[in-house]
Amino acid sequence: MKKPLRLKRFAKFLLRRLNGDRPPVDEPTTGPQCPICGSRRFGDFRNRVGVRCVGCGSFERSRLLWMVLNQIDLTPGNRPFFHVAPEIGIARRLHERLGSSYRAFDFSPEIYERVGLPVARLDLCQDLHELTADSIGGICHVHVLEHVRCDAKAVLRQINRVIAPGGYHVFGVPFWGHRYREDMSPTLTDADRLSRFGHEDHVRAFGARDFMEHFGDAFEGMEPVPLPGLVDPGTAIHANVPQRALAPLNTHHIFVYRKLTR
Template structure:
C-alpha cells in the first residue's frame, strides 16, 4: 500500500510518467540509462488522488518530520517558488504559518519576480523556501543561489531539487542549444543544463549555504517504498548559518 503525505491518502499505486512526455523523450533520444539521473521516476510519478509529484511528496514528508504536528507560528514565512497546487494545499492544511508564493511568469502568486533579482523580498526576511526544478531554466543559476541565500534568515532553510546526472563529471550546460539538443541532453525543451552532482554541490556551497543531503537512509526504506521514490533520490536541504528557526 502506498501513502501520499500531500493529501494524506492511501492508495494502490502511483501513476507513471505521462505518455506525451515519455514519447517526446524517446523521440529526441534522451538517454536516461547512460545519464543515470539521481531522481528519475518513470513508474511512480504522480499521486492518483491529488496529482502531486514524487519530489513534492519527498519535501512534504521532510516538513512533516521537521515541523511536527500542530506547527503554529504566523510569523514564520514560508516561500514556495513555482507553486504546485497539491503542495500548496498540503502547507495550508497542515501548518499555520505565513505561506507565500513566487514565480516569474504567473500572476496568481504573491510575488511576480525573477529568481536572480528579487528586490521585493528584503534581506533575511524568509524563514524557509522551496525551489523544485527551477535552476535548470535559469542562465545565471549562481545569481539565483545568491539571492536565495540573501533572503533567508540566519538558521533558515531551503529545499532544493534539480535534474542531476550521476554519470556526468561536469555539468552540461548550453543556453544557446537548439530545442532538439535541449530535449536530447537536458530532457526538456526549456532546460539549459543537466547538473553533475559535484558541480551542483560546489555552486550551493559557493553561495554560502551549509548543505544536508537526505536520502533513503534518512527517510527509511519503508518510507521510500510507500512514497514511491527511486532508491537514489536525494533531497538537498540548504541552511543559512545562524540560530535555528522554530
C-alpha cells in the same frame, strides 16, 4: 508571448485536476500511499511505471519534499515561508497549515488562476535583490533552476542571503549526466535543448560529479542537513519514493540546508 512547453503542459494538468480527474472511489487499502493526498493509486509517466500519484499528480521528488517539510520549522521567528513553482497538492496543504505565513510564487502565476490559491509573480533573476537580508523563514523550490535564464549560482546566493538564521533552503535539481553544462542562447532549438539538457525548456544540465564544484560556495554560512536524518527508508518506500532518493546527487534527491546563526 509564446508560453514555454513546461507551462503549457502544467496548465493542462491543472485543468484535468480541476475538471474532476480524481482517483476512483475504490482506492486500494494496502500498498504505498501518497503522503500529500492519501491516494494509493499511481500511474505511469512516459517510460516509468507507477510513479505519478493519481490523486494529486505528485512525483517521487514532490512526495519526498512534503515529507521533508513536515520535519523542519518552516517559519522561524514567524517569518514567511516561500514556495517557488508550487506543487498544487503541497501548496494546498501548506496554505492550510501556515495561513498568511505561506507565500507561493511563480514566474508565470497566471497558470494557477483556476486553482484557487494566491500565487504571486517572482522573477528569480530580477527580484531577489530587492528583498531584505534575513527576512524570510525559509524557501523551497524543486526542478526550477534548470529553467532560470541567468546565473544559477547567483540565484542560490541571493536566496541564501534572504533566509533568516535558523531558516531552511530546501530544493531539488534534475541531474542529467556527470558534468555541468549550460547554454542560454536564444538561438538553440527545442531539439537542441532536448538533446543537450534533457528537456525542451531547460537552459542547463546539472552534473552528478561536479555539482558541488560549481555550486558549493553558494552555500557559505549554511549547513547541510542529511536527508536520511529527516526521512527514513521505510517511510520513503511507503510513500512510493525509491530508497536511492535519500542518497545525494540523484534526480529524486532533495537538498536541505539550514542557515547558521551568526
